[in-house]
Amino acid sequence: MLDNLQLFVDAPFLLIQVLLDGILFGAIFAIAAYGMALVWGVMNVINIVQGEFVMLGGFITFQLTLWGIHPLFGIPVAAAVLFVIGIGLYYGVIRRVVDKDMFISLLATFGLSILLQQLMNQIWGGDVRTAQSGLGTWFLFDYTVTIGQIKVVACAGALILGLILILFLKKSRLGQAIRATAQNPRAARVLGINTDKVFAATYGINAALCGAAGALVVMAYSVHPYIGLPYTVRSFMIVIVAGLGNLPGVILAGLGLGAAENFAAFILGAQFQVAFVFCLLVVILVVRNTLLRHKRKYLK
């Protein structure tokens, strides 16, 4: 562990490398987190199946490459497929738990997450998959820092997706209905907004967002049936730190988390990266709770 720290002193450019990798990775977390915040804020559901949506988007893109289609087309295709799946899951399951106790919806989406994991395992097998984009690598600082071009594309793609979503929420009728419902569901209903449809659309949009994020993940990194949960947890942490409906905050928290995680993996060893994510989750929750307790303000 200390040896790894020493490396930073010996090779300062490594610092830049780790930071850069982390930030590029973090942009994708931010996009999944924004979807989670949307569902949480509008429907009061914490969507544990978030990470599996991301993985599924990745596998769909991977499938396209098997058919000889360039993975960049995976972004719209995965988004479209997941939108349909999201709507289907909403009407099949989520709709029935949306007004219940939050633990019920937590458990229901957890069940969906377990189900999707093995379904993906059955379809695509238990190997780590990537989709080759054919892009090259940039070398900086005399070949000491390398950047996969696809990672930059993925990062930019994530930010563009976020921008599209914001414009959609601000400008479109549906987007405005979603925002109204988030602020006050009962008042929205009185004003004639069909909250059931709004919920369905919200859940579908979130799934689509995750699908697109998954397409980016499979190009720049990799997917596997059983590594969805860490994405869920990352989203959750980002939402807690940034708060609901605060996009700049979400992006910053996402980039910060990506960097922190990358440093931790470098220093502790890659086998502890997932452990770090989950420990960080607990630490963030404890800190948040201590602060709230201090103000004696309980969130229910």
Next chain:
Amino acid sequence: MTEQLVITGVSKRFGGIVANESISLSVPQGSITGMIGPNGSGKTTLFNSIVGHHPVDGGSITFEGREITRLRVPQIARLGMIRTFQQTRIFGKMTCMQNMAISDADHGYGLAALLKPISGETRDRSEALLDFCGLHSKRHLLAGDLSFGQQKLLEFAMALMIRPRMLLLDEPTAGINPTLINGLIERLIRVNQDLGITLFVIEHNMRVIMNLAENIHCLAYGKLLASGTPDDIRNDERVIDAYLGGH
């Protein structure tokens, strides 16, 4: 008469809203003291400040000579000051008898004391108090299945079970059938006289508070508007304005 509860210059803000502004008042030992005021005038907020539900922005609160401004809800409750809620709170999935049994504080709150089986004496006292509140025949029902008014009575019985020295009651007659209100007033007076419990009561029903309280404080817009006997309050121009004019 000694002052049991003394509030000096207490203020509480929520963001931009000033819910309580430098309120000073006191509640004499053994009295029935009333608090009135239009909706949103800060009555419940003052109760919340007293019982340590949230930190106050300024001022101090003492109970029986002891500084309690910084204590928290359970600590203050254990000193013998118990509040009931405007939005009645009971334990809905437990029977009335269980609600009463958990309210019994005679043996303290330590783990060892709690791990003893429920005593016959607790049961007897529970039944007596439920009887006192007219709930004896309902004692084996789940508290959540009671009507709203009955839940209010149960909450009152639970508060008595704790043997408090002071009770803060937030609108005890709200939602109670008008024909039963006289009975409730009678019970409150008996509790005060027979058990010696000081009562500090928020009430909107003027008839009730005028018959019940020895002295009354009136809040408006978060400030203490007037204090005095029921007659003083009835004839106070500012109070009449706050209720009739103004809005």
Next chain:
Amino acid sequence: MNGRGQIILGIVIVAAALAAPLVFPAFRAQIAMLWIMVLFALTWDILGGQTGYNTFGNIIFFGTGMYAAAVFQRDGGFDYFPGLFIGMGLGAVISVVLAAVLGSMILRMRGHYFAIATLGLGIAAGEIASGWNFIGAGSGMSPPLFPGAPGVSYIFFGYLFFGLALITFLILAWVYRTRFGLALNAIRDNEDKAEAMGLKTDTYKIAAWMLAALFLGLCGGAAGNMLGFIDPRDTAFAGATFGVWMVLMAILGGKGTLWGPVLGAFVFHVTQEILWTHLLGWQRVALGLIIVGIVVFFPQGILGWARTRWPERFGHRVETP
């Protein structure tokens, strides 16, 4: 059900449990596993059902007990049985301390934040165990071999787990009748009110979790020995199987009741034993469907349903003088 009915039912179950491994020698392993399931559901329900604090993380105590016993057996230099029992005790002590430490950190959170924190802890524990060389890291640990003949091990562990489940049940039956049990229910129904009455809610919650940790720690220590192999993610900190089953069994039987978790464990385990082998490769898909099905259509569980159906049977009656 009245007191005498419960006692008769209890005696019947005890008699059946004592006879079962001898009458059905082919099912000894499954019978032993059944008692572990009962222990899972009973201990989960202390916090999840009675106190209203749903956890995904009780598996930590099971895994901790498992590893602690195995390490003690490996390094302690005792014979098999003293090593096993001292190891189980050690696992229980460590689990209880862990519950006190973690509980004082996260049990002050309300509702679903607590649930998610426990989810995080459960997975973190598995990940840490699979990176920690002292306990075999990703390749796991093998506790020492049971000294008797092969079949005898399941008889021994079957009775051991049954005894443990019985003791747990009796202790909980007693605890739920005390004011401590009522205090847990009060926290579940309205924690703010419980605090406003002066109850030391944090203390009770932590104590309740420590109680669950005690029995899970003991159970884990023995379970590692019975299974013969400890894998960090698949047996010790098996959040996606054991960890979820705990929740499901308690909900299925009726959470917040004494008998519900026992009933839920029976129904779940028997169903699972019948179906599981036919579902190879699709087991988690089935599990996911079961979770969604129970949660969506049957969240009150068997006993919860019975209670709303026949309230008088559960003593909720109006007295007519």
